[in-house]
Amino acid sequence: MTTLAAQFTMAPMSETHSEQLLSEVATLPGLPGVYRYFDSQGQLLYVGKARNLKKRVASYFQKNHDGTRIGHMVSKIARMETTVVRSEAEALLLENNLIKTLNPRFNILFRDDKSYPYLKITGTRETFRTAPRQPSPSIAFPRMAYYRGAVDRRHSYYGPYPSAWAVKESITLLQKVFRLRTCEDTVFANRTRPCLLYQIKRCSGPCVDLVDSEAYARDVADAERFLRGETQAVLDALEQRMMGHAEKLEFEQAAEIRNQMSALSRVLHQQAMDTVSDKDVDVLAVKVQGGRACVNLAMIRGGRHLGDRPYFPAHVEDASAIEGALADDEAPQPGEPSERVARQVLEAFIAQHYLGIAMPHTLVTSHAVGRPLLDALSEQTGAKVSAVHQPREHRRIWLEMAQKNAEIALARLLAEEGSQQSRTRALADALNLPDDQLDALRIECFDISHTAGESTQASCVVFEGHKMQNSQYRRYKIEGITPGDDYAAMRQVLLRRYGKIAEAMKEDTGEALVPAGTEDSVLGPSAPALAEQDPADTALPEPTVEAISGPRMPDLVLIDGGKGQVSMAREVFEQLGLDLSLIVGVEKGEGRKVGLEELVFADGRDKVYLGHDSAALMLVAQIRDEAHRFAITGMRAQRAKVRTGGSRLEDIPGVGPKKRARLLQRFGGVRGVASASVEDLCTVDGISAELADAIYRALH
Structure with missing residues (x-):
């Protein structure tokens, strides 16, 4: 301990640090863990992980980093915190948890945006469909809908989709092929004649008993298999049903199924990548340019390419400079500096984006991903996660598309930022404002x-x-x-x-x-x-x-x-x-x-x-x-x-925006909610008997 502390005292970067901090560094164990640096105001500067805490942290204070970004950060360090964990995988998970929650100044940060939309099919979970009680008509005829929010175990969810447009496009395709209803339960329960969707052959009309529950359930099952990527099985089942009707001389029913198969075939033809064997894959491509980076995420779900979404991290230059200057001797990273930065950005995205959420078991990436990260993801998901670098065949096509989209998105961002910066400078010049900051x-x-x-x-x-x-x-x-x-x-x-x-x-x-x-x-x-x-x-x-x-x-x-x-x-x-x-x-x-x-x-x-x-x-x-x-x-x-009296509902504990919207839609306004009985209030999705009673008492 004395020898190491003496080495720190002799190092140029250690002259500005207290003896207490250097002593803490000297006594660190050689175990895997996470370290955090703070400045004199208590602001978090950096979060890092290490296979060997003592070796990694000591490298910050033993080397001369003058005139560099890492030197700028090290000069600000006033306090340090460390956490010892059991493995490098556990350290990686903890590191990215802290990065996401604490937003340190010198780490690569991605916006925490996991509010992906889903396609929901109501009441199709087997445990609820086989319940002994008699289901209501709306439950007997499941509805498909766009959904974003918390998951309810009574329903089936497919996705996530990269955008609302992708969900609505999928709903339109399913309407053309399987004719499932999309109307709200309140509308469904009060229909006396079929709506326009039935007239244009986008719905089978279950609201007015134009299809029996058994046939509708088959369509729901086929739609779910299609969303899972089992397209050939769906086509085979439809063909068997068509031939069965033909043998019974039920040619009208056979023609309906034939039309359904034709619509499905057209959908598959439009989706050029539906015939491949992959079901759920995420494709990740990174582009780094001009001090900025873009990670383009393309989603393959059920064998269909659903679209992509670009992500732009913050602090790329600072974080990559620190990581590059302190490349872990235990795991050196070969390649050009730009490639190392791209790999760091990619690994940071994967660690932060998939933390705590369900993910596909296969990733197709533009750069190689470290084994510790994949081990950590496998440990989190409970199943082996693999990353394919330099893919072949259809995966290569997917990756090339993702790389092109990353380049386009980053070029657009740089152009917009350049334009905005020129506007800021022009305003500063026009008003004689200082232009150095x-x-x-x-x-x-x-x-x-x-x-x-x-x-x-x-x-x-x-x-x-x-x-x-x-x-x-x-x-x-x-x-x-x-x-x-x-x-x-x-x-x-x-x-x-x-x-x-x-x-x-x-x-x-x-x-x-x-x-x-x-x-x-x-x-x-x-x-x-x-x-x-x-x-x-x-x-x-x-x-x-x-x-x-x-x-x-x-x-x-x-x-x-x-x-x-x-x-x-x-x-x-x-x-x-x-x-x-x-x-x-x-x-x-x-x-x-x-x-x-x-x-x-x-x-x-x-x-x-x-x-x-x-x-x-x-x-x-x-x-x-x-x-x-x-x-x-x-x-x-x-x-x-003020005009609708909505504040009366807002003041009731347990009634948030979504439940309030459902109540107002169901009863046509606050007066309708006030005139409803407790039993009527219970019929609204998400309103329990206790909450219905509380609403009734609050409005009376």
């Missing part, structure tokens, strides 16, 4: 929306890092003003947005940024509650000072309005003691025509007309239009809630 340039834009004074809402949208940051958007419910008074609404939202920031800045500097006697008007008890959010945006966090990047003010505050709104903003900023040069109003031009807008300044500068083809004006219009859209959607949702 354009990546950190932060713009906040405000807009007011209402309908003749009803349900007034203010919006604040954020532009930072050359793109809109929708996770930082905020809505503010405006109350206590004269209806339709946009100036008072703007005053209120600016006070609520920047009042706490001004207070925090005052505490940091010791200066009285808020004039004496105005504290109550700024942050007093008479101010309305913070923003109420639209139900569709429940993922947005509550507005707090921390959510606005601490006490830091934006570099620019855009106001959607002319001299009047800018004057109101100037009054608020003077009251709070903030810099007036931050305020810029976007004034409509002559005839309110797009491209004729002028910029109005609160600090007395002359108006600026940027020109209808100016890149700076394009960025201003983009931000302004986004604020307008966000304000309108919030106002409309608030107005609808």
Whole structure:
């Protein structure tokens, strides 16, 4: 221990680290595990795994990394945490769990987007179909539908699909061939004559008894086998049924099955890859260029190519530089640097994307995947997972398609980012903003929306890092003003947005940024509650000072309005003691025509007309239009809630957006829900007897 600590002390990178940290490094065990680095503020810098913790972590502090990205990270390390595990596979799973949940600064990060859509066929699970009780008509005739959400074990789910379009296309194909119903159970139960889908031969009409349950069940079984990729078995079964009807001289029924087989054959012909032996495969291709990377995921389900989806990770350059500089001596990675980066990106995607979800047992990849990662996935799924590199035949075609799509998607992203960066630079030049930190340039834009004074809402949208940051958007419910008074609404939202920031800045500097006697008007008890959010945006966090990047003010505050709104903003900023040069109003031009807008300044500068083809004006219009859209959607949702009384249902514990929508659809509105009995409420999907009783008591 003493020898190793001495080595650390002599190393150039160790001069900035405490003796306690170096001692912890010296005493690490030579076992597999996960390590985490933190800076002096407690922010997580990096999460890594190692087959040998002592050897891996020591390499950070023993080598000279000056002037590199890894040197920049190591210089920030103030604290370390480690976790010893049983195997390298277990370390890999823990590492990616931590990366996904903690979002470290120097790791490759993929957006956690597993909200894939599925094709659902209701009530087809065998345990429920063989139940002794008599099923209802809607259960006896299963329905297929687009679905996204939690899985219910009573139903069958097929997918996942890469997009909603892929699901709906599959439903259309199944309608043409097997004619399963897609209508809601409430519609199905109340039909007295067949709908249009029956007329155009997309449904067999079970709602009005135009098909018996036994024949319909055969169609459901054939549809499920088709979705599982058993197309030849489906064709053979249909052929046997057709010949059976022909032998009995039932030529009309035989002709119907013949038409069904023809439709299925056309579907198979359109899907060029349906005849291959693979059933469920994921194809992964990586493209790295210009400091960005794209992983294109193509999905093969039931032998059919369902489409693909591109993913763009963050922190590629930093993470790849660190991994490349500290290539594990136990598992050296040969090849060109770009190939090593692509392999790192691919392995990071596989580890993060498939963590905790069902996955196919075969992956076709553009780069070789390490054995420890496959072992970890096999351990997670309980079945062997294999990755095929340099595939042949149809798999090679799939991979070539995925690689081409990855190249196209990455080229499009780089072009869009380049265009957006040029717009940011153009705006900075037009307004004489510092151009040395354009990546950190932060713009906040405000807009007011209402309908003749009803349900007034203010919006604040954020532009930072050359793109809109929708996770930082905020809505503010405006109350206590004269209806339709946009100036008072703007005053209120600016006070609520920047009042706490001004207070925090005052505490940091010791200066009285808020004039004496105005504290109550700024942050007093008479101010309305913070923003109420639209139900569709429940993922947005509550507005707090921390959510606005601490006490830091934006570099620019855009106001959607002319001299009047800018004057109101100037009054608020003077009251709070903030810099007036931050305020810029976007004034409509002559005839309110797009491209004729002028910029109005609160600090007395002359108006600026940027020109209808100016890149700076394009960025201003983009931000302004986004604020307008966000304000309108919030106002409309608030107005609808007030007019329909939806808040009465929202206040009932256990009734979320989905259950509320089902109740309103089933009973036609809140009044219908209120007039329904407990027994009627129980008939709605997802409403238990206890919850139905709670709803009834809450509405009475």
